[in-house]
Amino acid sequence: MLSMNNCCKFLCPVLLALFIMKMPGFFVMLFPQPLNSWIFRALYYKEKVNDPNYWTEKPMFSYTEATKMIANRTEVFHSKGYPVVIRNFIDPPAIEHAMEVLKKANGKKELRVIEYAEDYKDHISVNCGSFSGFDLTKYWGFDEFAAGLESGRNIYGGFEGLTDPEAVSSLLGFDITTLSPLYLMNQMFVSNLNRNLMTAGLHCAPSDALAVQLVGKKTWLFSSPQQLTKTPYINMKGFFPIGYTDDELLDAIGDHRVVEVGPGDAVYFGPCWCHAVVTSAGYNLMFNMRYNSAADTFRTMTVGEMVQVFINLISINWGGHPQEQHEKFGNLYTDVLNMYECGESNRVKEMVEFFGARMDDPTKFGKGF
Numbered sequence: 001m002l003s004m005n006n007c008c009k010f011l012c013p014v015l016l017a018l019f020i021m022k023m024p025g026f027f028v029m030l031f032p033q034p035l036n037s038w039i040f041r042a043l044y045y046k047e048k049v050n051d052p053n054y055w056t057e058k059p060m061f062s063y064t065e066a067t068k069m070i071a072n073r074t075e076v077f078h079s080k081g082y083p084v085v086i087r088n089f090i091d092p093p094a095i096e097h098a099m100e101v102l103k104k105a106n107g108k109k110e111l112r113v114i115e116y117a118e119d120y121k122d123h124i125s126v127n128c129g130s131f132s133g134f135d136l137t138k139y140w141g142f143d144e145f146a147a148g149l150e151s152g153r154n155i156y157g158g159f160e161g162l163t164d165p166e167a168v169s170s171l172l173g174f175d176i177t178t179l180s181p182l183y184l185m186n187q188m189f190v191s192n193l194n195r196n197l198m199t200a201g202l203h204c205a206p207s208d209a210l211a212v213q214l215v216g217k218k219t220w221l222f223s224s225p226q227q228l229t230k231t232p233y234i235n236m237k238g239f240f241p242i243g244y245t246d247d248e249l250l251d252a253i254g255d256h257r258v259v260e261v262g263p264g265d266a267v268y269f270g271p272c273w274c275h276a277v278v279t280s281a282g283y284n285l286m287f288n289m290r291y292n293s294a295a296d297t298f299r300t301m302t303v304g305e306m307v308q309v310f311i312n313l314i315s316i317n318w319g320g321h322p323q324e325q326h327e328k329f330g331n332l333y334t335d336v337l338n339m340y341e342c343g344e345s346n347r348v349k350e351m352v353e354f355f356g357a358r359m360d361d362p363t364k365f366g367k368g369f
Contacts, residue, residue: 050246055347059347073089092264108142200275206235216279
């Protein structure tokens with residue numbers, strides 16, 4: 001019979017290999033910086049591109065049209081975390097008024113800004129060099145950013161948690177900290193793009209979210225927490241699929257729930273509901289408020305997602321805002337967002353053009369099929 005030591009010599013490498021194969025993101029996050037970045041590169045860095053002659057299977061789009069009827073705003077949270085649209089959630093302000101409030105509130109505060117080149121290619125996979133060419137460690141003063149918006153520069157500031165809750169509350173018309181006892185943060189998304197763009201690749205966050213659209217339009221493509229498990233993923237304040245080109249990710253996920261929102265509308269979604277976002281051209285302003293709305297914060301997560309959140313809680317100085325990901329996770333964060341220079345995906349290009357055309361057509365936008 002095999003001794004315990006011999007069994008371990010045989011089984012331990014096999015179990016370790018299976019563990020790395022099934023949960024590579026979990027494995028990588030067990031190591032400190034910069035070792036986690038070196039291991040990640042050893043596992044994943046290679047040449048990958050979208051095949052210019054390939055059309056991945058067209059995803060199935062299920063439109064979420066129904067407005068949830070609520071007696072008061074505290075009822076927006078869905079017990080199962082399903083995405084919910086609330087039409088006319090607020091009386092949207094004019095962009096001029098909104099920018100004056102934001103300039104007064106943010107003053108000399110700094111934020112990361114993306115200035116899109118004319119030849120920028122849309123990506124649904126965050127691995128596809130979504131921020132290639134952008135310096136993630138460089139910050140603009142808000143006044144400089146606001147001036148750039150006003151001059152028509154093709155710029156975007158997203159995931160920026162710099163605005164005080166009081167200022168956001170004044171713009172939205174209600175106290176954002178009272179929807180749940182566990183208010184976490186607000187995030188500003190503001191842009192003045194010269195064309196419709198996919199401004200966020202597929203990612204997920206371990207909290208409840210309420211995104212309120214003030215100016216412009218957005219199209220949200222949602223995937224469930226269970227769909228995320230079809231891909232290897234890593235958790236760095238948010239969950240990111242890893243190792244996929246745009247086409248490979250579309251093939252893996254398969255279908256999306258589509259939510260289209262315009263000025264005054266809001267969309268709620270629960271923990272680990274993954275999403276990609278297409279943003280309309282011209283001025284666009286949205287605030288996303290994050291909450292832990294229930295005692296069972298993990299009610300919509302899979303076991304693997306819960307484990308990764310727990311590992312981060314005990315191993316990393318948690319807290320702060322998403323724009324601090326580079327500081328918290330170092331080169332690993334940059335590595336995940338620049339794994340491949342994928343080039344253009346035929347299907348992603350078609351999707352952005354399709355949803356962009358709907359944004360431009362008031363008779364179709366928000367009406368489903």
